[in-house]
Amino acid sequence: MQHYSMNLKLKVWRQRNVNEQGHFETYDVENVSSEMSFLEMIDVLNEQLIAKGGEPIAFDHDCREGICGMCSMVIDGRPHGPWKGTTTCQLHMRAFKDGDKITVEPFRANAFPVIKDLMVSRSAFDRIIQAGGYVSVNTGNAVDGNALPIEKDKADDAFAAAACIGCGACVAACKNASAMLFVSAKVSHLALLPQGEPERKQRVVNMIAQMDKEGFGSCTNTYACEAECPKEISVLNIARLNREYLDATLSAD
Numbered sequence: 001m002q003h004y005s006m007n008l009k010l011k012v013w014r015q016r017n018v019n020e021q022g023h024f025e026t027y028d029v030e031n032v033s034s035e036m037s038f039l040e041m042i043d044v045l046n047e048q049l050i051a052k053g054g055e056p057i058a059f060d061h062d063c064r065e066g067i068c069g070m071c072s073m074v075i076d077g078r079p080h081g082p083w084k085g086t087t088t089c090q091l092h093m094r095a096f097k098d099g100d101k102i103t104v105e106p107f108r109a110n111a112f113p114v115i116k117d118l119m120v121s122r123s124a125f126d127r128i129i130q131a132g133g134y135v136s137v138n139t140g141n142a143v144d145g146n147a148l149p150i151e152k153d154k155a156d157d158a159f160a161a162a163a164c165i166g167c168g169a170c171v172a173a174c175k176n177a178s179a180m181l182f183v184s185a186k187v188s189h190l191a192l193l194p195q196g197e198p199e200r201k202q203r204v205v206n207m208i209a210q211m212d213k214e215g216f217g218s219c220t221n222t223y224a225c226e227a228e229c230p231k232e233i234s235v236l237n238i239a240r241l242n243r244e245y246l247d248a249t250l251s252a253d
Helices: 038-051 123-131 151-164 169-173 180-191 202-215 224-228 236-252
Strands: 005-014 023-033 103-104 114-116
Touching: 005 236, 023 038, 123 180, 151 169, 169 180, 169 224, 180 202, 180 224, 180 236, 202 236
Parallel strands: 005 103
Antiparallel strands: 005 023
8 A cells, every 4th residue: 555645734622621611723734644543643743732832632542452442532523533443543544635624522422521632531431330330250260161151142242242442432423422332232241141140130220320320311223323333333232221221120110
């Protein structure tokens, strides 16, 4: 693949902290390689800003391998940018062309307050996970991997749900800022496996209650969450979550 360089104009959201109003600022970035990742391009811009005595743009990142889910940015109106099934850190600049004007902003949701610039707090997700509690296991020697027979279709569905990295793109993409795709992936992962059976009903009730407490919106089945999820988590998990919740609440009565 041929490499090329480009000059870009970035319109970036700047916000000092959660209590102050934010605004967009425009920057010119020159000689950007088509093989850079989007985050590497931001690194180059930050070096230019620091060299001029300016304040670098704050953004979240860690693994830069599409695993941790921290690189949450809305790029030209799409969480994680234009490539399907891709996190921001794995988005390369060849997705753009010379002279493009790119708008970059943080995820927008009341439950994801902006910490600074492009960084948001997704601690609401952590509290939902905590509300799910623990998984009961027998102590002693490790159980052999083949000792618990699981149907292949259930194992495959559980594995696909477990691929969720908790990045929050589903919330950012949803017009209601719903967290249903995230919660459904976490609930489905364990609901499909025998290891998750002991706390199955209490888990889903507690996680839904915490999700509502955090102020996430309701699901209205627009499927934007699935379309923008970098791990392509299926909305079928939301249907499973609804069944799990109904079963847990009806059986409790």
